[in-house]
Amino acid sequence: MKGWRSARVPLIWAALALAIGVPIAFAAASEQLAWRGPVYILAGFAGIVALGLVLIQPLLIGGYLPGLSAYRGRRAHHWIGGALALAVVIHVAGLWITSPPDMIDALTFASPTPFSPFGVIAMWAIFAVALLALLRRRLGLRLRTWRIVHIPLAIVIVVCGVVHCLLIEGTMETISKAVLCAAVLAATVKVMADLWRKRTLRGERIPG
Amino acid sequence: MTIVVLSRRSLLAAGGAVLATGVLTNGVSSLLPPARADGLAPTESMTGGANNYRKGAAIVDRIGKGGFWMSGTVRRAGDGAPLAGQRIQIWAHTVEGQEHEPQSHGATLTDKDGAFRLEMPQIIPIFGQPHGHLAYDSGEFKTVFLRPIMRSAKETSLEAHFVLQPA
Numbered sequence: 001m002k003g004w005r006s007a008r009v010p011l012i013w014a015a016l017a018l019a020i021g022v023p024i025a026f027a028a029a030s031e032q033l034a035w036r037g038p039v040y041i042l043a044g045f046a047g048i049v050a051l052g053l054v055l056i057q058p059l060l061i062g063g064y065l066p067g068l069s070a071y072r073g074r075r076a077h078h079w080i081g082g083a084l085a086l087a088v089v090i091h092v093a094g095l096w097i098t099s100p101p102d103m104i105d106a107l108t109f110a111s112p113t114p115f116s117p118f119g120v121i122a123m124w125a126i127f128a129v130a131l132l133a134l135l136r137r138r139l140g141l142r143l144r145t146w147r148i149v150h151i152p153l154a155i156v157i158v159v160c161g162v163v164h165c166l167l168i169e170g171t172m173e174t175i176s177k178a179v180l181c182a183a184v185l186a187a188t189v190k191v192m193a194d195l196w197r198k199r200t201l202r203g204e205r206i207p208g
Numbered sequence: 209m210t211i212v213v214l215s216r217r218s219l220l221a222a223g224g225a226v227l228a229t230g231v232l233t234n235g236v237s238s239l240l241p242p243a244r245a246d247g248l249a250p251t252e253s254m255t256g257g258a259n260n261y262r263k264g265a266a267i268v269d270r271i272g273k274g275g276f277w278m279s280g281t282v283r284r285a286g287d288g289a290p291l292a293g294q295r296i297q298i299w300a301h302t303v304e305g306q307e308h309e310p311q312s313h314g315a316t317l318t319d320k321d322g323a324f325r326l327e328m329p330q331i332i333p334i335f336g337q338p339h340g341h342l343a344y345d346s347g348e349f350k351t352v353f354l355r356p357i358m359r360s361a362k363e364t365s366l367e368a369h370f371v372l373q374p375a
Contacts, residue, residue, distance in 0.1 A: 035303050035332050095335070099307060101259035102335045112255040112355055113336050168336035169361060 026173035043094025115167035257353030290322025301334035
């Protein structure tokens, strides 16, 4: 028991580092990179990093990462949310530069690739959350209202982001990609379930 | 591991089913017009088929160093007669260049049976799908852009078939 307790902290952080680091390492070793230009490579990795950040977000806000106070976890959640929006901008801009007609098709939901609309929907949900988070204080949104807005958008980001990623045939290795996607889904389900339980315990009615 | 592979497959299958439904719907609706109710329906351009098209690619014996075969047929709508001497333009993201680059483009002519076959460099996945582009754009018939997808990035050939209607 004591051994587990002392090993728990580094193990959780190591698991997180592996969940994100291994898919990135596999992608960095992909033979596909040899046939891609630097901008396309950057755009692809921005997408992979974005998926990794989507894993960190529920872990931070749920307080599952040991050694972080609730306050620091929330602060980190805000900053990583901003980094996520930036990663998506780099992803889209890089793909636009690589092949403008393909990116325009995707953004206008006219793409032949089934994964594109999922990515575009996730992108708009990420931008919406980032914008609302920036304006939250100015708009005077209370926690309850904020959650009504953020939780559904977070679910959209996670589900659409995961589907987008799984359907793509690119530099990511299949198994490590699937494991990362499963971790993202599991972390999201966990934080949603905990929010739900807390609200039932307190007897509050926080819709959404 | 199995579950993981299965879930990816089922997602792909779901996507495929959606695409197939679209294709079937299109197929049926294009078969229905009374003018060609009993004939071979013309091929519709595929979504995104014209992306990175460069008009007027030269007729070549082979694109680049080759190693991959693009083949297909060109027939006339209605009676399905093979169309000889038709110019088909082909381009893709390959091991020798990106889609928009001139060296990734080439054209070939159909033989007396309406068949064409052009060797080109290995196609690799671009924008998440290993796919090629083909165009009929010579004026006599209505322009058609195709964007066939490879079942796997490891395949070394791809087919696309045109049924053309008068312009």
